[in-house]
Amino acid sequence: MGNHELYMRRRKPDTIEVQQMKAQAKEEKLQKQLERQQLESEKKRREAIEKEKDQMIKEKEQLMHRLHEYEEQTKRAERELSEQIQKARELEEEKRRAQLEAERLEAERIAALRAKEELERQAIDQMKSQEQLAAELEEYTSRITMLEQARKVKEEEVGEWQLRAQEAQSDLLRTKEELHMVMAAPPLPPPPPVYEPVRDYVHENLHEDGMEYSAEFTNEYFQDDRKEEERITEAQKNERVQKQLMALTNELSQARDETKKTHNDILHTENVKVGRDKYKTLRQIRQGNTKQRIDEFESM
Structure with missing residues (x-):
């Protein structure tokens, strides 16, 4: 076979069988490429699911830690408030x-x-002896001087106790403001959105974890002595102390600069107007089921 025949054979169009074989080979090649792309996409999707799962577990642990810190701050503020009241x-x-x-x-x-x-008067009326009257007069004068000095000392002590009582009242008000600030802490941030392919999976796992979390939360934070809800403060028992505290509060309110009020001052004023205190807050939090308790705590 010469070169001319080889050249002419190459110039001839492919037969139907050859064209079908080439088309089949090309289709198989495209099918393999498509399968590789699908496998790669599935791999990336699974990696994204695992990453989202790890991120959600980490955020859940952080939220639990922050909730525990809020509980500790509230207990510490209540202890300080009790100590200030006792003082x-x-x-x-x-x-x-x-x-x-x-x-x-x-x-x-x-x-x-x-x-x-x-x-x-007796000295003038009866004209007693000058020595006796002078001695008695000196004795009483000395006693009066001594009593005057003792009275001044006691007045200074009364002023000192008054100052210490005012300082204790200031500490008491500051502790109450700290308690209101802890109870009025901003709500926790919501977790980031998840991808659509993992929604059912995450919802199912969160539902299971949520059941365990609700049970743990109830056992840990709400199974304690509920006598705190029915407590009556000493200021409520003692009407005179309550009136003095009210008078001190009014004096402080008049002396306060309205242009320098902080966010905590505004919150405290609103709580006083509506008659809200920590015992009412505890009763409100402990009403309803676990989900309602968590929502009530996060809304504060």
């Missing part, structure tokens, strides 16, 4: 004793003055 009560008792002592000394001073006046 204010002790200071009030010390102030009362100092006032009684000052009143007793004042009564003795007045009695001494009256005795001095009586002696002076």
Whole structure:
């Protein structure tokens, strides 16, 4: 076979069988490429699912940790508030004793003055001996001076106790503001959106985890003594202390600069207007099922 025949054979069009074989080979090649692309896409999708799952588990642990921190801050603020109330009560008792002592000394001073006046009158009326009158007068004068000094000391003590009571009241108000600030903490951020292919899978797993989480949350945070809801504060029991605290609060409100109010000051003012305190908040949180309790806590 010569070169011319080979050249002519190459120039001839392919037969139908050859064309079918080439088309079949091309189709098989495209099918393999499509399968490789599908496998690669499935691999990437599975990796994305695993990554989303790990991210959601991590965020769940972070949310649980932050919730635990909020609980600790609330308990610590309640302990500090109780200590401040006890301290204010002790200071009030010390102030009362100092006032009684000052009143007793004042009564003795007045009695001494009256005795001095009586002696002076008797000296004029009866013309007693000058030595005896002078001695008695000096004695009562010395006693009056001593009582005057004691009265001044007691007045200083009363002022000191008054100042300490005001400081305790300021600490009490600051502790209450810290408690309101913890209870009014911003809600936790929602988790990032998940991809559509993993929605059913994630929902199913979250449903199972949510059942376990609700049970753990109920056992850990809501199975405690609920006597706190029915507690009556000492300020509510003692009408006189309550009136004094109200008067101090009014004085502080008048002295406060309205242009320098913080966000916590505004929240505290709103809570006072509607009559909301920590015991009402605890009762409100503990009403309803677990989901409602979590929603109520996050809405604060």
